Amino acid sequence: MSEFAFAENxxxxxxxxxxxxxxxxxxxxxxxxxxxxxxxxxxxxTSLGAKPPLVxxxxxxxxxxxDAISKASHVAVHTLGAKNLELAKRMAADHTQRFxxxxxxxxxxxxxxxxxxxxxIVCKIREVINIEQNAVVIADVVNGSVGEEDNALLYYRxxxxxxxxxxx
Amino acid sequence: MSEFAFAENxxxxxxxxxxxxxxxxxxxxxxxxxxxxxxxxxxxxTSLGAKPPLVxxxxxxxxxxxDAISKASHVAVHTLGAKNLELAKRMAADHTQRFxxxxxxxxxxxxxxxxxxxxxIVCKIREVINIEQNAVVIADVVNGSVGEEDNALLYYRxxxxxxxxxxx
Numbered sequence: 216m217s218e219f220a221f222a223e224n225x226x227x228x229x230x231x232x233x234x235x236x237x238x239x240x241x242x243x244x245x246x247x248x249x250x251x252x253x254x255x256x257x258x259x260x261t262s263l264g265a266k267p268p269l270v271x272x273x274x275x276x277x278x279x280x281x282d283a284i285s286k287a288s289h290v291a292v293h294t295l296g297a298k299n300l301e302l303a304k305r306m307a308a309d310h311t312q313r314f315x316x317x318x319x320x321x322x323x324x325x326x327x328x329x330x331x332x333x334x335x336i337v338c339k340i341r342e343v344i345n346i347e348q349n350a351v352v353i354a355d356v357v358n359g360s361v362g363e364e365d366n367a368l369l370y371y372r373x374x375x376x377x378x379x380x381x382x383x
Numbered sequence: 384m385s386e387f388a389f390a391e392n393x394x395x396x397x398x399x400x401x402x403x404x405x406x407x408x409x410x411x412x413x414x415x416x417x418x419x420x421x422x423x424x425x426x427x428x429t430s431l432g433a434k435p436p437l438v439x440x441x442x443x444x445x446x447x448x449x450d451a452i453s454k455a456s457h458v459a460v461h462t463l464g465a466k467n468l469e470l471a472k473r474m475a476a477d478h479t480q481r482f483x484x485x486x487x488x489x490x491x492x493x494x495x496x497x498x499x500x501x502x503x504i505v506c507k508i509r510e511v512i513n514i515e516q517n518a519v520v521i522a523d524v525v526n527g528s529v530g531e532e533d534n535a536l537l538y539y540r541x542x543x544x545x546x547x548x549x550x551x
């Protein structure tokens with residue numbers, strides 16, 4: 216193949232690399248100090264090991280959910296499947312319309328729960344690390360449950376996909 | 384659908400959720416203080432915003448690459464495509480066999496570079512945060528380049544996949 220030329224500016228390099236990268240899609244919810252449901256679609260959720268069970272995710276500190284996340288004790292992380300496409304889109308669009316339907320209810324720790332998710336884990340926030348305009352949230356998994364089996368939902372090339380056949 | 388039952392133990396809940404979640408696959412490389420190439424397959428790489436351009440990833444502090452990563456100034460993050468399946472497997476297997484081929488060379492900052500990747504970004508480590516048995520690495524993107532176009536490589540259900548058709 217052609218020689219790599221390390222000459223792009225770092226912003227373009229970052230954007231170009233992540234256009235070629237796929238990510239799993241999740242919805243993260245919490246409750247505001249006033250008791251309002253808050254949440255957003257996230258592609259950054261990652262396991263940080265099972266002993267003890269930890270997850271991390273990032274959130275933009277300019278996002279509509281940031282104020283509630285920064286004050287919250289717990290979050291619910293919902294992994295999404297192909298059947299959750301509409302939910303993924305809604306939770307990434309106008310924040311005033313994210314909880315207008317009847318597809319959620321308050322669950323453990325008063326967290327908003329979408330039962331159509333493929334799995335839900337309830338997490339207690341351990342640490343919030345501010346990095347420039349974003350924050351990295353580290354949270355302990357306290358319990359959870361699985362929902363219906365479905366093919367995973369992915370974000371790739373500015374759209375939603377599911378994984379194709381296994382490669383070998 | 385059936386009522387969610389929040390009764391699983393947290394370890395099982397975490398593992399069950401991430402079995403239903405897909406992740407993009409990358410290879411992260413660095414060079415040891417002795418000049419040896421070091422690297423591993425990672426599913427945790429995430430963009431942390433473009434202003435300034437930042438990435439984060441996690442690494443197990445028991446991993447073969449940990450000592451070099453903890454001492455490194457820079458890393459190279461390679462996003463992988465379906466054609467990189469063998470590379471992804473090799474960089475997740477026996478660490479003594481990861482650089483035995485001639486498919487890499489030393490590049491910017493003496494970092495080992497696999498030119499078959501779909502994109503490469505060169506990153507300067509800003510912060511390493513130890514969290515239990517893992518570490519979270521925050522790094523500034525300093526430059527990068529794109530390689531050949533290819534369908535992204537994903538890790539899902541304990542195997543490698545590429546994204547299927549776009550959902551709509």
